Amino acid sequence: MSSQHTSTGIRLPRRALLGAAALGGAGLLTWGATRLAGAESVDATVARWRQEHAVGEQYDEIHQIMRDYMEAHQVRAGSLAIRTRGELRLSSGYTFAEDDYPTTRPDSLFRLASVSKAFACAAVHRLADEGVIDLSTPVFPFLGISTVALPGQTKDPRIDTVTVRQLVDHTGGWDRAAGFDPIFQGRHIARALELPGRVSKRDVAHYMYGEPLQNAPGDVEVYSNFGYLLLGLVVEQATGTDFTEFVTTEILTPLGVENEVFLGNTIEADALDGEVGYDATGTGLSAWDPYSDVPVPAAYGTFLIAECDSSGGLVATTAAVTALIAEYAVWGLGERSPGYYRTGAMAGTSTRATSLNSGVDWSYTFNARGGEANLNDLGSAINAAIVASDIGD
Structure with a gap:
């Protein structure tokens, strides 16, 4: 984007x-x-x-x-x-x-x-400055996502190490050129998960938990829309409120x-x-x-x-x-x-x-x-x- x-x-x-x-x-x-x-x-x-x-x-x-x-x-x-x-x-x-x-x-x-x-x-920034979140926190464990969404998926062992800071810096390990950008694959993900309707952002996060990373977290900066979708979920998990309400x-x-x-x-x-x-x-x-x-x-x-x-x-x-x-x-x-x-x-x-x-x-x-x-x-x-x-x- x-x-x-x-x-x-x-x-x-x-x-x-x-x-x-x-x-x-x-x-x-x-x-x-x-x-x-x-x-x-x-x-x-x-x-x-x-x-x-x-x-x-x-x-x-x-x-x-x-x-x-x-x-x-x-x-x-x-x-x-x-x-x-x-x-x-x-x-x-x-x-x-x-x-x-x-x-x-x-x-x-x-x-x-x-x-x-x-x-x-x-x-x-506001949450980190006030000590509500730690930028070194691993994201998926913080969100409570620990299992893949589909039987055919295999968890990349590195995915549990992706941190909040890495999401901000676009170093989470995803490369949309080598893989795909899930932000623009909502139709595919909804059908793969056999959802009754369109995906939620948490559906996307759960699906991507079972997809491979293209780089080791922290190693390479590659622009990631998905990383920022996860940041919205982090804000909601940390505050107990909707992202837009907090903003x-x-x-x-x-x-x-x-x-x-x-x-x-x-x-x-x-x-x-x-x-x-x-x-x-x-x-x-x-x-x-x-x-x-x-x-x-x-x-x-x-x-x-x-x-x-x-x-x-x-x-x-x-x-x-x-x-x-x-x-x-x-x-x-x-x-x-x-x-x-x-x-x-x-x-x-x-x-x-x-x-x-x-x-x-x-x-x-x-x-x-x-x-x-x-x-x-x-x-x-x-x-x-x-x-x-x-x-x-």
Whole structure:
């Protein structure tokens, strides 16, 4: 879903949260299910550019960068927020779409994909800092998982040594290139386990307990979505509360953004109030209904959202993302980590959260998946525009 970067762009080795969304703006269903499912390209001959600002309307150069990207890549909905030393200096919603398409607002909700992992790290940091969990704790024994899920599986003897710290650092031993990414194999796992319906995150953890590791825990850093799914379970085991409830109470409420971050939903009909629609081409078989052979839109059912809360299942405003990374590390554990950024991507989603050395934190979200090179160029352009403006003063 994403990878660790410095702010210069160099790769380093490496449910609703309680309550309803108190946000304005039209939900995705107002535009029509058939058009969203098809995700046809924007018709540039009739598309209209719209901007709405909560703050920062005067930063024309920054807004133009967002407009240029969205028009060039036919992205209908985007959002950008910028904070300087915690103060919100820009919060904007952008729309490049047909007249009848809902207007994106500064407080519109977008799926965060792997930027959700920053919230998981904040939760783990809080628990470790308060002595509730020890980062050296072996994860599967802590979760009470000690047997394989299927008779044909063989436990890798190293799996009981994977620690909380290794999950955070992506050194748990899984390599999705050599094996597979269970986050996107919910349909297969549900059918293999003969579940009556879709998988839970604990079902995924139990299934993976019987799958081989590709590396010795602690030896190699390989990006792992599954490791962060396990971190959500660790938070729940340690606190006795739902992951999203803990994040709301202990992380978001002190930041004042408890009404701007929510657990997302998989299918289109369950979109939250104020949430954008997601444009993605193609269809696939359903993880939501794993025994159905009816194709579903790529962004609505081929993978699960809520069941992957700590790994990639949150939706939020960009202002809330910047509030988080102004206090907590955007990558890894600890307090604010200047010089790093985190990206996220899935069908219908591109996200980024960046903490600059200057004290500026910024985040964008889009309702379409973009190419990595194009998004890297966009990030560099935003960084340069921030430096050239007075927004960081």
